Amino acid sequence: MRNMRNLCKLIVLVLTFTTVLSGCTSQMNLPESNDPRPVSENTAAAESGNSVSAEALASENAEEKTNYVVTVPLSGNEEYYDKFTEENRQLVHGVYDILGVSADGFDALDSALQSMNEERREAVISDVDEYYEMALADMESGEVPDEWFPFSSEYHADVIRSDEKVVSILQTFHSFAGGAHPNTYYGTENFDTATGKKLGIKDIVSDTEEFARILEEETMKAVDKDMLIVEDVSEVIKELMDETISENELEFIIDYEGLEVIYSPYELTAYAAGAQKVRLNYADYPELIDQSYAAAPESYIDKVFEGVSYYTGRPGDSDRREIDFEETADQYGTISVCKVLLEGRAGEPDTEGYYYGSVKYIAHMGDKTYALVSKLTDNDYCFTTVYDLNSEVAVKKENLDAQPDRHSLPVDPDAMKLVKRCNCLSTYDVVQLHRMNEDGAVQPVEEFGYVEKNDYLSPLRLKTTVDVKMLDDEEGKTMHDVTLGSQTELEFYRTDMERYVDMKLKDGNIVRFEIEYGGEGIYSQMIGGQPIEEVFEEVYFAG
Numbered sequence: 001m002r003n004m005r006n007l008c009k010l011i012v013l014v015l016t017f018t019t020v021l022s023g024c025t026s027q028m029n030l031p032e033s034n035d036p037r038p039v040s041e042n043t044a045a046a047e048s049g050n051s052v053s054a055e056a057l058a059s060e061n062a063e064e065k066t067n068y069v070v071t072v073p074l075s076g077n078e079e080y081y082d083k084f085t086e087e088n089r090q091l092v093h094g095v096y097d098i099l100g101v102s103a104d105g106f107d108a109l110d111s112a113l114q115s116m117n118e119e120r121r122e123a124v125i126s127d128v129d130e131y132y133e134m135a136l137a138d139m140e141s142g143e144v145p146d147e148w149f150p151f152s153s154e155y156h157a158d159v160i161r162s163d164e165k166v167v168s169i170l171q172t173f174h175s176f177a178g179g180a181h182p183n184t185y186y187g188t189e190n191f192d193t194a195t196g197k198k199l200g201i202k203d204i205v206s207d208t209e210e211f212a213r214i215l216e217e218e219t220m221k222a223v224d225k226d227m228l229i230v231e232d233v234s235e236v237i238k239e240l241m242d243e244t245i246s247e248n249e250l251e252f253i254i255d256y257e258g259l260e261v262i263y264s265p266y267e268l269t270a271y272a273a274g275a276q277k278v279r280l281n282y283a284d285y286p287e288l289i290d291q292s293y294a295a296a297p298e299s300y301i302d303k304v305f306e307g308v309s310y311y312t313g314r315p316g317d318s319d320r321r322e323i324d325f326e327e328t329a330d331q332y333g334t335i336s337v338c339k340v341l342l343e344g345r346a347g348e349p350d351t352e353g354y355y356y357g358s359v360k361y362i363a364h365m366g367d368k369t370y371a372l373v374s375k376l377t378d379n380d381y382c383f384t385t386v387y388d389l390n391s392e393v394a395v396k397k398e399n400l401d402a403q404p405d406r407h408s409l410p411v412d413p414d415a416m417k418l419v420k421r422c423n424c425l426s427t428y429d430v431v432q433l434h435r436m437n438e439d440g441a442v443q444p445v446e447e448f449g450y451v452e453k454n455d456y457l458s459p460l461r462l463k464t465t466v467d468v469k470m471l472d473d474e475e476g477k478t479m480h481d482v483t484l485g486s487q488t489e490l491e492f493y494r495t496d497m498e499r500y501v502d503m504k505l506k507d508g509n510i511v512r513f514e515i516e517y518g519g520e521g522i523y524s525q526m527i528g529g530q531p532i533e534e535v536f537e538e539v540y541f542a543g
Helices: 002-015 043-048 054-064 107-140 208-222 233-240
Strands: 026-029 074-080 082-085 090-101 151-162 166-176 183-192 252-254 258-263 276-281 299-303 322-329 335-342 357-365 368-376 382-388 395-400 416-422 428-436 442-444 449-451 466-471 479-484 489-495 500-504 510-514 525-527
Touching: 074 151, 082 107, 090 107, 107 151, 107 166, 107 183, 151 252, 166 252, 183 252, 208 233, 208 258, 208 276, 322 357, 322 368, 335 357, 335 368, 382 416, 416 449, 428 489, 479 510
Parallel strands: 090 151
Antiparallel strands: 026 082, 074 090, 082 090, 151 166, 166 183, 252 258, 258 276, 299 357, 322 335, 357 368, 368 382, 382 395, 416 428, 428 442, 428 449, 449 489, 466 479, 466 510, 489 500, 500 510
């Protein structure tokens, strides 16, 4: 991945003309994690009661003796590194994902992920610092318009697979520092779950020379030959697989169907051709690809990526059908029709509601398959539609007033963390644990959800004295009465999304505000018989 990063930076420099400017100062913004569940301290698993340890996995496999593997939960978050002028004008935006293990007993894997996080962090900070100096030079030369589109450096990590066998991660890097277009390239990381060792292609295939030959054949079938910018594809593959060249690396992911090799723009083809992807499935190469990687969890959920084929059933089934999606948008980008297709055949078009973008998932529940389409609409509100894919055509099953939590990776059907919009005492998002059943029904497994922290959710401050309950333990099994004084500051913690909100005091104690309703709607909420606007100095509801 490093070779493509250096190439992209060289292109940025060639496309951008700079001079030197002094006299402007910068402000750096590196906020704390927005997720209330720490990445590396396993809080999420502990809170949910669905923690899984390495010892538990070993015991479970010994008892079951099946060809299934068990999901290892990860958690993820974004961190930012932005730079502004002293007039608070943003010149550069930087963001990078961080990943960690949400289970005990995987110290080696967690250490490998932390090393990956640090490498990504250092790369973004280096790029942002460099692009900032370039932006300052552009300002001095008068090339910066009033409507400035900030330069940027972004790393994003998508967890393709995370189980007791392997963790496979697709990394996407976007950079923009002027020029005709941004630059995008891809990297991958594959780790042995038990040891944290980074896996190369030689760890997955039995014969690297035969693999290179087959990869060349399949690559030439997949690419648009008119877009090739190299004379000899086999030589490129040979160099990417040559471990003696430290800058080179063949980028590939490991999923439950097989391997997918990814070539970034400019590796084989022009930028306009985009990434080139070549799949080699386990079933097609049983002697070449290590078949132990083909074992999948009994139930699992795939996030859908563009350019990848998805099927009903389990890998190896004979009656699988290809899944596709069609969304119809108007001239403004508003989507009003969603179709799920099986082997090109669509069921009843879904015209309920409208949205502006979506994230799609395929849920494999034993021998049953379902599609989930998480749809973004007004005020960042999301809802998710579940489609049953077990009939001749896809059938809409239900709408969920929630979306899968992007911080919990991968989405685990036995411990689905769904994000819901809540309007108890303010508007905010709540993460609540759910489970998807084999019939596709999604049900909560705990009565409350945890409030997601973000830069827009401010603590509440009491306007008056209030009598509340203080929890004697985390679960709230016992409580006692306390009186909070005026100006007490309260941080949102968790809620059942209707009857109560638990809030944290500065000393860490948790107090419960029981909500009454004086009428219909969110604005009729009361505490102790008083309207909430008389209890709190300010409450914050989205429009």
